Amino acid sequence: MPVELDAVDGLAQVSFLIQRMLERRAREHDVSVIQTRLLGILRDRTPTMSELAQLLGLDKSSTSGLVDRAQQRGLVRRVASQLDRRSVRVRLTDQGRAQVDTVGAEFAGDIDKLLAPLAAEERDALGRLLSQMVVAHAAAHGVDRFATGPP
């Protein structure tokens, strides 16, 4: 198999593979990728609607609808804020937490399978290279790496 991709093409191809894996896993549990991403953000946070919109990179009205649908499915709930009575916090329900844990574990398993052809030292080397890229990108763009990526 002498097929050889350069780093740019390799990253593009692998990204599409991984994205499709996530789509499939989410759909198996009857949710969308964006719903899963919402739950992922809420795993270690209870943000206001505004903060949530910021984290998701969506308009506040889009976020309202997203949370509406997640709430209808029993995955999240809205909690009134005591400090500012205009404000609402969004919290994961037990069912939502179970859901995101399951999808997250399956998704991680998919990526792990994708790594199967690599030897242990190669996996380590890959992790180091990717870390360099992610860290440099976060430094340059001021992004909290753990805020944006699901799950």
Add this chain to the structure above:
Amino acid sequence: MPVELDAVDGLAQVSFLIQRMLERRAREHDVSVIQTRLLGILRDRTPTMSELAQLLGLDKSSTSGLVDRAQQRGLVRRVASQLDRRSVRVRLTDQGRAQVDTVGAEFAGDIDKLLAPLAAEERDALGRLLSQMVVAHAAAHGVDRFATGPP
């Protein structure tokens, strides 16, 4: 910056970064990722609607709508087949080709920037590791790597 991700987390993070880059580039040109993917498929093909639905992994009705909207924007056109009068082929217009070339080049440039922190030998090593993964996955799943990935 002693932050170190393992290969699984690194792949997940980088995939989300790359996906967001593509979304941004597509939106800058007023199209969606799926529209860009459609154009990418048509760069070296003139498939029937059925073939297109297969390549995109969508229902034929979804594909109809997608092509409708791309056609309204002047990016593709439908061509009647002579062999089978039920059948329709979809072809890129000049404008569609210019669009996908532009977005594709910008997207490749984004990935290239993401690779900036790596030395030349590291980029080569990364390309080799990712190639191994893509090739093994294609062999196991029987996927034409160039059919599915945009652009």
Add this chain to the structure above:
DNA sequence: TATTGTTATACTCTATAACTATA
């Protein structure tokens, strides 16, 4: 006045089901 959040509206994307035309 400014901010937080929701609602009204419109468009894209997607699937299922029913349909037309051709094979």
Add this chain to the structure above:
DNA sequence: TATAGTTATAGAGTATAACAATA
């Protein structure tokens, strides 16, 4: 009958603009 494609319908996801309540 079977296949290629479209249309009707419904729902998710998104943004803009207008709005209510609170600060």
